[in-house]
Amino acid sequence: MSPGIQKKNTFDxxxxxxxxxxxxxxxxxxxxxxxxxxxxxxxxxxxxxILEIGxxxxxxxxxxxxxxYSVVGCEYYAEAIDRSWPGFEKIQGSAEDxxxxxxxxxxxxxxxxxxxxxxxxxxxxxxxxxxxxEGIIAITVPAREELWSSFxxxxxxxxxxxxxxxxxxxxxxxxxxxxxxxxFMSLYLPMLYKRxxxxxxxxxxxxxxxxxIFLKKLFNLERLISxxxxxxxxxxxxxxxxxx
Numbered sequence: 001m002s003p004g005i006q007k008k009n010t011f012d013x014x015x016x017x018x019x020x021x022x023x024x025x026x027x028x029x030x031x032x033x034x035x036x037x038x039x040x041x042x043x044x045x046x047x048x049x050i051l052e053i054g055x056x057x058x059x060x061x062x063x064x065x066x067x068x069y070s071v072v073g074c075e076y077y078a079e080a081i082d083r084s085w086p087g088f089e090k091i092q093g094s095a096e097d098x099x100x101x102x103x104x105x106x107x108x109x110x111x112x113x114x115x116x117x118x119x120x121x122x123x124x125x126x127x128x129x130x131x132x133x134e135g136i137i138a139i140t141v142p143a144r145e146e147l148w149s150s151f152x153x154x155x156x157x158x159x160x161x162x163x164x165x166x167x168x169x170x171x172x173x174x175x176x177x178x179x180x181x182x183x184f185m186s187l188y189l190p191m192l193y194k195r196x197x198x199x200x201x202x203x204x205x206x207x208x209x210x211x212x213i214f215l216k217k218l219f220n221l222e223r224l225i226s227x228x229x230x231x232x233x234x235x236x237x238x239x240x241x242x243x244x
Contacts, residue, residue, distance in 0.1 A: 010116035011156050013079040016057055020083050022205045023059040027215040028184070032236070033063040035183050035223050036111060036138065039240055040064070043136050043178060048106035053095045053127060054113035058084040072105070074098060095123040100130045107131065109138040112236075115157045124173055131243050137175060139239045141166065143182060147235060149195040166239055175241035182234030185222055191235050 023029040040050070046068035052061045055073030062085035065071040071088035074095070075081050081090050093099040095113065108127040114120040127137050142152065142160045152160065159165075163180050170177050207215070222231065 011077065012154070013077045016077065016080045016083055020057045020059075020085075023057065023085075025212065026205055026207065027212050027219060028205070029059055030216055031219040031223060032111075032140065032183070033060045034220070035226075035238060036060055036109070036140065037064060037067055038223065038227065039179070039238055040107060040109070040136070040138050041067075043240055043242075044107050049104075050107045050109060051098075051100065051105040051127075051130060052109045052111065053098070053123060054110060054116075055084075055090075056080045058088060058090065060109065060111050061088040062086060064088075074100075095126060098126045098130055102129055103132045104130050105132065105135060107136045107138060111138075111140045112142065114139065115141050115159055115161070116155075118158055120158075120169060121173060124169070128173060128175070128243055133243055135243050136178070137170075137239075137241045137243065139166070139237075139241075140183075141237050141239075143235055143237045144188070144233075147188075147191050147195060149191075161237055163237060166237055170239065170241045174244060176244055178240040178242060179230075180237060180239040181226065182231045182236070183222070183226065183238050184219060184235045185231040185233055186218055187235040188233050 047070055049070045050064060052071065052073045055061045055075045057080050058073045061071045061073040065087040072091060073088050074091050074093045076094055078092060081092055084090055091099060108131045110123060110127060114123055117123055131137060142157060144162065145160050148160055166180050167177060
């Protein structure tokens with residue numbers, strides 16, 4: 001099936017090489033994949049069959065596969081597939097017209113994907129089609145419109161989400177919402193300050209080694225706390241919903 005339906009301005013494919021280098025050790029990618037694993041495992045444990053839509057270089061897919069899930073990653077851009085992490089099945093295809101049969105997967109993930117689409121219901125509708133009845137849809141999105149910055153422009157984002165927006169979107173698609181929660185709470189004020197101070201910063205992931213180690217520990221602690229107490233604010237949202 002041709003991937004040509006997906007619009008080409010959803011992401012700049014020239015960034016994938018840089019992205020993979022960053023994903024290897026940057027605190028944000030390290031903690032996000034662990035947060036996703038926590039939330040997915042709580043609802044549907046391994047060895048469930050998971051599809052990640054818009055998997056990019058497969059940072060999350062590879063991690064889920066390492067943790068005993070059977071993972072298929074679907075990505076529009078060949079540039080990402082060519083540089084992808086190991087351990088999972090890779091298929092090129094469009095999020096708007098997935099090359100899979102109905103009811104094929106136990107779970108479907110869209111991790112920082114739907115904000116790239118003018119109509120965010122389209123990739124979610126395809127996710128619902130290919131997930132089994134009672135299967136789960138797992139989503140992460142950038143949060144809080146006041147945090148919009150040049151990073152969102154470079155990343156071809158169409159929006160940032162509030163909890164109400166995401167709840168409304170999932171409800172409109174007749175999904176049964178399990179949870180919608182903030183993550184990366186301690187990043188909120190620094191990001192708000194940075195946005196106001198310097199909208200044109202070119203290297204949004206630049207960080208020194210000691211700061212990276214400290215932030216891994218800080219956000220790992222937040223992740224553990226969030227298992228018991230939902231965080232009141234954050235720079236991203238993570239949602240789990242079930243197909244009825």
